[in-house]
């Protein structure tokens with residue numbers, strides 16, 4: 416197995432991918448969009464390269480499904496996995512798309528359910544919920560996307576303008592519609608989370624899967640952030656339930672929170688002295 420690095424925006428470089436392909440390569444797997452920094456990968460180009468070389472292409476589209484358009488034909492996708500609860504379906508249900516002719520082996524053995532691919536009794540309410548969620552998300556996708564992108568960009572630019580020593584993580588435009596991930600120098604993401612939480616704002620400093628750990632996000636390290644900047648990062652994700660008033664609220668409160676935390680930071684004190 417070969418792991419590829421990403422560029423400073425979090426994208427896989429096609430030339431790296433091409434160089435890593437060897438005669439034994441049977442599968443390329445690249446996530447469609449990153450869950451922390453929101454970067455959307457060049458999926459169609461990767462799929463095209465994979466198919467030119469006769470290699471299967473899998474993508475983890477958990478973040479992308481229902482948020483950005485996906486076309487398995489145009490994008491040369493052979494295998495695509497999604498998870499229900501990321502697009503409004505119940506927890507405990509997911510799906511994999513398998514292109515006709517692609518043969519996989521099961522991971523769960525037992526009964527003959529799901530064409531012998533996944534033993535165990537089907538979760539009917541979950542399946543129906545996932546189907547409905549995908550149907551609704553797909554029907555509303557263009558409007559949802561436009562609305563969220565507009566809110567997201569106002570949030571991002573508002574924060575970057577109001578708060579010095581802040582930097583957007585992830586690609587500025589090839590980005591999930593609702594994702595805002597920003598690093599603030601001289602402070603800790605965890606302290607921002609506490610102060611935001613006290614105001615009723617749910618945010619994250621990394622991925623939910625690592626919220627119990629104090630290690631910096633491996634995604635932020637992979638895009639080249641030094642540890643201290645990776646520690647001072649904040650992810651705010653938007654959905655259609657969010658409102659313009661909530662964006663205003665963040666744009667009012669976050670600069671105060673960052674300023675308050677920086678007042679307590681000896682590092683920031685040094686920098687402010689130097690600036691004067």
Ligand SMILES: *Cc1c(COP(=O)(O)O)cnc(C)c1O
Nearest residue numbers: 446448449450475477478498509
């Ligand atoms: C959430 C997530 C997963 C895991 O899905 P679960 O069903 O929550 O285990 C996998 N990949 C990405 C990109 C995700 O965002």
